Amino acid sequence: MNVKVYSASNRESLPKMIVAIGKGMIAGHALGLRLFKRDLKAGFEASMLGYLWTILPSLAAAGLWIFLNHQRVIKVAPTPIPYPAFVLIGTTIWTLFSESLNRPIQRYKTAMSMMVKLNFPREGLALAALYDMLFGMILKLGVLMIILVFLGITPTIYWLLVIPLLVGVVFFGLAIGLFITPFGILFNDIGKGINLILPFLMYLSPVVYPLSSDSFLGKMQVFNPVAPLIEGARAVIAGLPYEMFTPLCIWTGITFLFFALGLLMLRIALPIIVERSGS
Numbered sequence: 001m002n003v004k005v006y007s008a009s010n011r012e013s014l015p016k017m018i019v020a021i022g023k024g025m026i027a028g029h030a031l032g033l034r035l036f037k038r039d040l041k042a043g044f045e046a047s048m049l050g051y052l053w054t055i056l057p058s059l060a061a062a063g064l065w066i067f068l069n070h071q072r073v074i075k076v077a078p079t080p081i082p083y084p085a086f087v088l089i090g091t092t093i094w095t096l097f098s099e100s101l102n103r104p105i106q107r108y109k110t111a112m113s114m115m116v117k118l119n120f121p122r123e124g125l126a127l128a129a130l131y132d133m134l135f136g137m138i139l140k141l142g143v144l145m146i147i148l149v150f151l152g153i154t155p156t157i158y159w160l161l162v163i164p165l166l167v168g169v170v171f172f173g174l175a176i177g178l179f180i181t182p183f184g185i186l187f188n189d190i191g192k193g194i195n196l197i198l199p200f201l202m203y204l205s206p207v208v209y210p211l212s213s214d215s216f217l218g219k220m221q222v223f224n225p226v227a228p229l230i231e232g233a234r235a236v237i238a239g240l241p242y243e244m245f246t247p248l249c250i251w252t253g254i255t256f257l258f259f260a261l262g263l264l265m266l267r268i269a270l271p272i273i274v275e276r277s278g279s
Helices: 014-027 029-045 050-054 056-070 083-110 112-117 123-150 157-186 188-203 216-223 227-238 245-278
Strands: none
Touching: 014 029, 014 123, 014 245, 029 123, 050 123, 056 083, 083 112, 083 123, 083 157, 083 188, 083 227, 083 245, 112 245, 123 157, 123 245, 157 188, 157 227, 157 245, 216 227, 216 245, 227 245
16 A cells, blocks of 8 residues: 655655646646636625626726826826727736736635645646636626727737737736745735735836836836736737837746746645644
């Protein structure tokens, strides 16, 4: 009889951990899908608006800025596309990013009691977070396209390029979220700090107003991982020139690196965290 002993420490070598993570992703697919379906159903059973809650945050944020601009409460510089379309694209992508960043911490914290009692591929929780965000992305994208057509922007075949850009937003948010999840499980301050910082970062990004390329903040957008994705989506939808291809490629590579590092961090830290939670 084979006996496997689990301990609060992880003595696996790096190659073995990488192989174990790959096996965990494969083995955890069914669990992640089951958790996604269960929580999706449970989350909307007692809700009058149901799936609308997936898209309402970005629509509400966009609606507020459109109203303020229309009433001349704020003065926004001229935008290359109608302002309602400009701000709607920006808030949709930013909301998707912020939700993706927070989702891994939420998934792992919610499953802590289950991890203490049961042995299962922990990577299944990361996959559940991924399925959550891909579902939300599809809903947001569908509503966004409908509203853009209503605003008078003619759809083209190039609109399909928005899909990989939004997938990139999801993966970047999840990558950062996975990387900080061990700290977020141990300290509630992490989640609160993220929610405090994200609105500030949004105003430093080309979400609700254009940033002049001649300004200091505009020049710093090459270091903003979300800016190339937002500007790329606007360029694809409106047929505008795109000048951030190099930052986009660089941040895509960094995304994969952070995603891998996040999974490694969880592989190393979770046994210790689970052991402390169960003691």
